Amino acid sequence: MDAIILQVLNGLEKGGAYALIALGLTLIFGTLGVVNFAHGALFMLGAFCAVIMRSLLTYEVATGEVEATAWGTEVAVTTPYVTNLFGDFGNTLIDWAVPVSILLTIPVMLIVGLVMERGLIRHFYKRPHAEQILVTFGLAIVLAELIKAQFGANPIPVPEPAALGGMADFSGIFGSEPGTITYPMWRFVYFLFSAFIILVVFCFLKFTTFGMVVRAGMEDRETVGLLGINIGKRFTFMFAVSAMIAGLAGAMYTPIISPDYNIGMEFLVLSFVVVVVGGMGSLGGAVSAGFLLGLLQSFSAMNEVKAIIPGIDQIIIYLVAIIVLLVRPRGLMGRKGVMET
Amino acid sequence: MKILTHPTSSVDSTMMFIFVAAVLTMPIWLTPIGAAYPDLMQRFVIFGLFATGFNILFGLTGYLSFGHAAFLGIGSYTAVWSFKLLGMNPIPAAIFAVVVSGVFALIIGYVSLRRSGIYFSILTLAFAQMCYAIAYSDLIGKFLGINLTNGETGLRVLADDPRIMDGVLTSGIDTSALTVNLFGLDLTHTWVWNGFQFNAGFYFCAFVLIIASYIAMRIFRSPFGLMLKAVKTNQNRLNYTGVNTKPYTLAAFVISGMYAGLAGALLCITDPLAGAERMQWTASGEVVLMVILGGMGTLMGPMLGAGIIKFSEQKFSTWGKPELHEFLAFIPDGIRDTVVSVASLFVGSGWHLTLGLVFMLIVIFLPGGIVEGGRRILMIVTGSNRRNRQIQAAAQAAE
């Protein structure tokens, strides 16, 4: 029982990341009709926003003092400038670099999304899906390589805030022996964060006029265009928002997996599978399939399951995707005729 | 008005003759540009073969598979198993690789082709990733209790493997070196003449490529090829014209899978080792790059694309600032440093950046690839309407 609860918790955090990326992908499919293979790269850029934030905060300046090392040579003592400026509050800032980086991620990713849509994606609305896939695939390579040129090829560790680090003990909640269900605190935070973002996006689409127009546009783009509503501008904004969601998902994920330039590609492949399983063009489908596949993946990683079918955890997602697509060709919640040519 | 005349069989024969001559003399004409290493030339030929096969699916029918590297890997594993069990002869290895990858392509294609468009791409991607995971962790091997793919180390030929045909086919020859040999002829052997290197393995691969290209040309010009082009243009109309499009696309998928498997087997000639990384989706992406860069749906384009990518990879990925300084020596000293430091972003480990950028530019501005570009330049240079028809015929002969 405890093991199952633990796997559910494990699946939630992974599912949260899948759901966030898939949500953005679906928004872009649904509104712009574009297959964005660069969406994983946006996740990666978000992760590097956190890296940049941390290196900005930990930038060190010389204090003017000199200190002898163990070998007797003298080196200048340096401290992070935020500590100099704000003292203890500065140290707290450094500790909380990942959550603080959200402040950087939001504007950066909005701008990146805006530029991408205006500069590139816009010119591919009318071109075949194969060309959309190809050009965004090329863009994904370029973005990844730019990051590699700047930050190198090695993963860069970014720690979570000390207060949210370590293990949380959930045993009490489920009435188990203390210490039986422990789970990294930050992963739980990540799940809450992703659930929060998903909620915000759904509320936005449900309760604002803007969201209503977007949803109507996802149903029938031409008709909404005929109503005299400037769909183009709103869709540009939706692209930027989707980029921001992917970026936030990436920034907050850094304490869980140290980001490198390739992290986007790994998530992209899985997220596409999630979108297809959920049903292309269905937001609810994307989110539920994200969590569903996250849970399936963590359950199949249980030793009890692996004892029966070795290695099932590595192929389960693909296996499920293939079965779903064959049994329910439009995915779990897909609509007719989306992206079928 | 856009007019299209197709090359006649005599134009095709001439082109084929030029192609064969060009491939066979590669060790000579590639020497001045420093690309005549046997190893590199083999790569040109093998990836040219891979891209040619991929083009039969993608270029003719328009179905974009993101999982063809799986067949490349399956071909390699099959070839190494053939080496281990039957002996170090490349011919049974190639035959088995084609058969086994064909069977896999039939299964994967049958399932994937039930969907089209983006769904098809994702399905093939999912299958390839699954094959990769299975090979990387040797899941089937673990299930059966044998070392089928040997996991992350990769599968190689060992001294105590049975190799039952080695004794028969190459009696009296020492095969303990475990290099691939064609009835006793060591395929790693290189003859040197006037400084040019003629490698046995390269010529084996070149021979296979020539046959495979000829078959591809026949397919392109045949009624079967015409049907595949019709699938790409309007599948709906084709259905209402009494054609069952499913078996046509499946046939194209299986043929391209077989080409990939054959290429995978040839990769094992110089180094009889099969690893899972060959099946990763980045490898599937690479063959897409090759076909797009050269020109999808053209006969020579994929080969050109493969050659350019493999050549640039070899050249640019080894370049650093010193090479750039030498290369850009004509620029005045003051500016050169800046130019070099900017340019150095795009070479060495940054060469993938160049590849990505070039690829994007091609997709945006020249979806027909290099072949299309060449055709346009030819049109501009000659520019006369009277000769247009001839020029087009010549340009299409290059397809």
Added chain:
Amino acid sequence: MAILQVRNVNKRFGGLQALNDVNLSVEQGTIHAIIGPNGAGKSTLLNCFVGRLTPDTGSVMFNGKSLLEITPHEINQAGVSRVFQTPEIFTDLTILENVMIPTFAHRDGSFKVNWWPRVDKEAQTRDHAMSVLDEIGLVDKKDVVASALSRGDKRRLEMAMCLAQDPKLLLLDEPTAGMSRADTNATIDLLKRIGKSRGITKVIIEHDMHVVFSLADKIAVLAQGAVIAEDLPENIKTDPRVKEAYLGEEAVA
């Protein structure tokens, strides 16, 4: 003898009864027109003949064989060709190739890996395609890429593609929609001429009364999914029910 026999066909889309107990009988070698106001269910009916839609109930028999359980390509192989309202052609290929493809399909059946012979050496197929192009008047444009054709030429090309198969039954969905008067007259002549010697049966959906009355041997009138009259043109002209349902509004215009 009736080559196409439609019995009690019903089709419902949600709350809309698109086809209501349709009965129709098309005689071998005749031109049969189906007319009716917009939304009467004409295209729905045609879609039921070629396998694009399956009726909820009823039967569609062609030459004594049901068309309902088989796929579009099998229907075509049985001898039914269709010209669509918006031309469905192979836009990337040349006119000649466009016509050779149906010729191959007619000769080789629904699937054949015919990969060795060259298309340009297939003299018989090409000659056949050329003769059809000659009949339809597109022979000088044989090497033109189909996407470059005018709308009218695209329609004629699609007709040529269907004729190249020697169909027993040719279905035409508004063959003159959006055409000028001169083009319309040319199309009427064409439709009268083509396939007459071969005895091709034609079913035409049409809005234009001029076209219908110059071509049809028999007319069926569809209104709100039901056949309200099926008779000779001169009787249809005077039928009060038809006037009320259809001609009443448009004959004046």
